[in-house]
Amino acid sequence: MKDVRIWDGPSSPRPGTEPELTRRSFLRTGAAAMGGMAALAAALSPLRELASDEVPSLGQFLQKHYKEMTPAEMEQALERIRAKVEARYAVRPHLRDVKPMEGVEFVYALNLSRCIGCRKCVHACVAENNQSRSPEVQYIRVIEMPRGTLDVEKGNHHYDRPMVPDADHFYMPVQCHQCANPPCVKVCPVEATWQEPDGITVIDYDWCIGCRYCEAACPYWARRFNFAKPNLPKDQLNPNMSYLSNRPREKGVMEKCHFCLHRTREGRMPACVEICPTGARKFGNVLDPKSEVSEILKTKRVFVLKEEVGTLPRFFYYFDERYPNTLDPEALAIADRLRAEEGDAYGCLPGATGPRKDFVAAATPAWWNGDHA
Amino acid sequence: MKNYLTFLLRCFRLSFVGDHRYYAWMFLLTVFVLLGINAYCKQLVHGLATTGMTDQVSWGFYIANFTFLVGMAAAAVMLVIPVYIYRNRELHDLVIFGELFAVAAIIMAMLFVTVDLGRPERFHHLLLRFNFPISMLTWDILVLNGYLFLNLHICGYLVYCAYMRRSPSKVFYIPFVFVAIAWAISIHTVTAFLYSGLGGRPFWNSAVVAPRFLASAFAAGPAFLILTLSALKRCTTYEVPAKAFMTLRNTVAVALSISMFLLGCEVFTEFYTDSAHVASARYLFLGLHGRSALVPWIWTAIALNSLAMVLLYLPISRRLPVLQAACAMLIVGIWIEKGMGMIVPAFIPTPLGEIVEYLPTLNETLVTTGIWAAGLLIYTILVRVTVPVLAGRLTYDQTFAAAAERAAPPTGTGTHAERVP
Numbered sequence: 165m166k167d168v169r170i171w172d173g174p175s176s177p178r179p180g181t182e183p184e185l186t187r188r189s190f191l192r193t194g195a196a197a198m199g200g201m202a203a204l205a206a207a208l209s210p211l212r213e214l215a216s217d218e219v220p221s222l223g224q225f226l227q228k229h230y231k232e233m234t235p236a237e238m239e240q241a242l243e244r245i246r247a248k249v250e251a252r253y254a255v256r257p258h259l260r261d262v263k264p265m266e267g268v269e270f271v272y273a274l275n276l277s278r279c280i281g282c283r284k285c286v287h288a289c290v291a292e293n294n295q296s297r298s299p300e301v302q303y304i305r306v307i308e309m310p311r312g313t314l315d316v317e318k319g320n321h322h323y324d325r326p327m328v329p330d331a332d333h334f335y336m337p338v339q340c341h342q343c344a345n346p347p348c349v350k351v352c353p354v355e356a357t358w359q360e361p362d363g364i365t366v367i368d369y370d371w372c373i374g375c376r377y378c379e380a381a382c383p384y385w386a387r388r389f390n391f392a393k394p395n396l397p398k399d400q401l402n403p404n405m406s407y408l409s410n411r412p413r414e415k416g417v418m419e420k421c422h423f424c425l426h427r428t429r430e431g432r433m434p435a436c437v438e439i440c441p442t443g444a445r446k447f448g449n450v451l452d453p454k455s456e457v458s459e460i461l462k463t464k465r466v467f468v469l470k471e472e473v474g475t476l477p478r479f480f481y482y483f484d485e486r487y488p489n490t491l492d493p494e495a496l497a498i499a500d501r502l503r504a505e506e507g508d509a510y511g512c513l514p515g516a517t518g519p520r521k522d523f524v525a526a527a528t529p530a531w532w533n534g535d536h537a
Numbered sequence: 538m539k540n541y542l543t544f545l546l547r548c549f550r551l552s553f554v555g556d557h558r559y560y561a562w563m564f565l566l567t568v569f570v571l572l573g574i575n576a577y578c579k580q581l582v583h584g585l586a587t588t589g590m591t592d593q594v595s596w597g598f599y600i601a602n603f604t605f606l607v608g609m610a611a612a613a614v615m616l617v618i619p620v621y622i623y624r625n626r627e628l629h630d631l632v633i634f635g636e637l638f639a640v641a642a643i644i645m646a647m648l649f650v651t652v653d654l655g656r657p658e659r660f661h662h663l664l665l666r667f668n669f670p671i672s673m674l675t676w677d678i679l680v681l682n683g684y685l686f687l688n689l690h691i692c693g694y695l696v697y698c699a700y701m702r703r704s705p706s707k708v709f710y711i712p713f714v715f716v717a718i719a720w721a722i723s724i725h726t727v728t729a730f731l732y733s734g735l736g737g738r739p740f741w742n743s744a745v746v747a748p749r750f751l752a753s754a755f756a757a758g759p760a761f762l763i764l765t766l767s768a769l770k771r772c773t774t775y776e777v778p779a780k781a782f783m784t785l786r787n788t789v790a791v792a793l794s795i796s797m798f799l800l801g802c803e804v805f806t807e808f809y810t811d812s813a814h815v816a817s818a819r820y821l822f823l824g825l826h827g828r829s830a831l832v833p834w835i836w837t838a839i840a841l842n843s844l845a846m847v848l849l850y851l852p853i854s855r856r857l858p859v860l861q862a863a864c865a866m867l868i869v870g871i872w873i874e875k876g877m878g879m880i881v882p883a884f885i886p887t888p889l890g891e892i893v894e895y896l897p898t899l900n901e902t903l904v905t906t907g908i909w910a911a912g913l914l915i916y917t918i919l920v921r922v923t924v925p926v927l928a929g930r931l932t933y934d935q936t937f938a939a940a941a942e943r944a945a946p947p948t949g950t951g952t953h954a955e956r957v958p
């Protein structure tokens with residue numbers, strides 16, 4: 165081994181002299197330490213802005229995974245959430261943990277010959293599911309597609325034309341397909357998302373660590389992340405909520421369409437189905453041979469989006485064979501009536517129109533956004 | 538045990554001692570670390586909206602740097618293999634510097650994943666519901682932590698033995714060295730599988746991702762070690778054997794060539810097939826529907842890598858300054874290719890065909906530089922205490938000062954600079 169020395173500079177200890185503790189060196193070290201502590205304190209100072217209701221309480225911190233909670237622990241968790249919602253929105257929510265029904269597997273069918281692109285489903289979904297209004301979070305994306313293709317890359321997400329539906333296009337709403345082989349569930353490192361017995365893929369918002377791996381894995385772009393604290397005006401809160409569906413979310417967790425399980429598990433229709441003015445959207449129990457969706461799967465030429473990725477969606481599309489080249493005339497008549505009734509509001513996106521990037525930016529102070537918007 | 542604590546204490550004290558350049562370097566790094574902490578606190582308060590990420594491009598700069606650094610950590614093995622498999626004893630001490638860098642790189646990689654989390658305070662959920670072996674992210678957590686401990690053990694044991702003036706017992710480290718060789722390959726393979734296993738992202742869904750990752754890592758990692766050894770040679774009297782530079786140079790040249798070849802394979806398959814899958818690659822290399830934010834990045838990377846490769850094959854790069862320049866170029870080139878060029882384009886267009894571009898924000902960049910500064914700070918300290926220990930200047934039976942005197946006769950003091958052999 166060679167003898168080597170390193171950094172024997174003027175300020176390194178002289179050979180033969182143990183560095184002594186003199187008053188000067190003591191003061192110098194002390195000043196450096198104080199300066200360091202002050203700089204660290206200054207660096208940490210933004211934490212003072214953290215809202216008190218955003219810091220998790222001990223109870224929330226120790227809360228178990230959804231599947232591990234006993235009924236009593238679940239009731240405690242629900243009570244904690246109720247109190248939080250009441251403090252934030254001044255409304256006592258009707259919050260419960262709605263369980264799946266026996267012998268039910270939900271399936272969705274969408275008649276593309278009847279969708280007029282009015283986006284009422286998007287509005288109804290946002291209102292029902294307490295999504296953040298700013299930054300905007302929406303589970304349903306309606307894509308305006310040119311006739312003759314199913315390649316979504318040719319579609320337009322931000323269509324904003326005076327006449328919807330346009331004669332040269334059809335309209336394809338996309339939301340969570342509740343896959344039977346869901347890639348999002350596979351990738352989650354903490355099992356914060358899973359498939360329920362009735363086929364709905366849910367998220368435990370109190371368990372998600374916000375790594376967004378599921379968002380990268382989803383081939384349908386169905387998952388949304390809360391990049392900022394969700395902002396929901398008090399008077400727009402829907403107090404009918406359940407643990408795994410539409411209770412208000414926190415910053416930093418994922419959310420997605422859950423087929424309105426707080427409604428559908430109690431025998432009602434999802435908000436998007438209920439609002440659809442043309443009846444393009446169909447929903448029901450595929451295990452019931454007499455249900456409307458079972459009938460559609462038997463009699464219509466249904467297809468799924470991106471069948472090649474092997475996700476086995478529970479969301480089926482079909483065109484009405486009676487109208488190969490146009491929308492259903494009945495749906496067109498409904499569109500005409502709505503346009504006359506609603507004027508400018510007809511067909512618009514909730515909130516601002518325009519590229520989504522702006523939605524996020526608008527909700528947060530401008531100073532950290534570089535000039536790349 | 539008492540000896541070990543004294544050892545740690547002495548190392549700690551030693552890390553505060555150095556010449557003016559050492560202080561300036563450490564001060565600069567500390568400033569960037571503090572800026573990074575400040576930016577991260579802002580991110581904690583306001584959420585990841587402080588980054589340029591969106592639901593469309595949901596991974597960005599953080600995950601890009603994470604990927605690059607896992608590769609840098611894996612590359613330490615390229616020093617280990619010549620020494621332990623080909624018995625190239627001259628490089629023996631240098632292995633420790635490679636492994637110390639692996640330690641720093643893994644810590645940085647873990648920090649990058651942590652700052653990318655929306656709810657970092659729920660980290661313990663990983664311990665309670667660990668989705669193993671289904672989620673590749675859990676594999677990554679296991680292999681990265683395993684690799685960290687392997688390297689800490691190997692370097693820590695060897696350095697402590699040098700401090701105790703014992704010759705290391707082979708049983709305690711040779712098996713770990715061989716495990717670490719396989720493990721190094723595994724960390725980068727698993728990281729590649731994180732991406733290549735996603736059927737919904739055609740840009741990543743390619744078997745060549747893992748080999749590409751390994752090849753580019755084995756170029757960038759040893760290139761970084763060349764720069765480290767150059768710095769050691771320049772700032773200290775540590776005599777780096779010239780053969781070390783040449784061995785590493787060959788490694789870098791071959792690995793970079795393989796990396797460029799694999800990139801070519803990927804480009805051919807995408808563009809010649811010209812199926813719908815080519816959209817992301819087209820966006821990256823040529824721009825798509827008038828959007829082309831990444832085009833200058835990737836062509837800069839390709840230009841830097843090509844130039845570096847040519848230089849590395851020419852005799853001119855036997856000269857250290859040229860070799861350093863080539864290494865710096867390819868590190869930047871590979872950092873871009875693997876980061877902005879590998880992670881971001883997979884999100885553009887989205888699976889629903891929407892094109893939203895991504896660029897990091899200032900806040901995000903400050904967090905990123907903060908983590909890099911923290912990693913370099915850790916690495917500098919590790920190297921700074923390891924050099925005198927390996928040289929026998931700092932041992933258990935000497936006082937701090939006596940050790941200094943023993944190794945550095947008074948005639949030699951102060952002439953720290955430019956004592957290059």
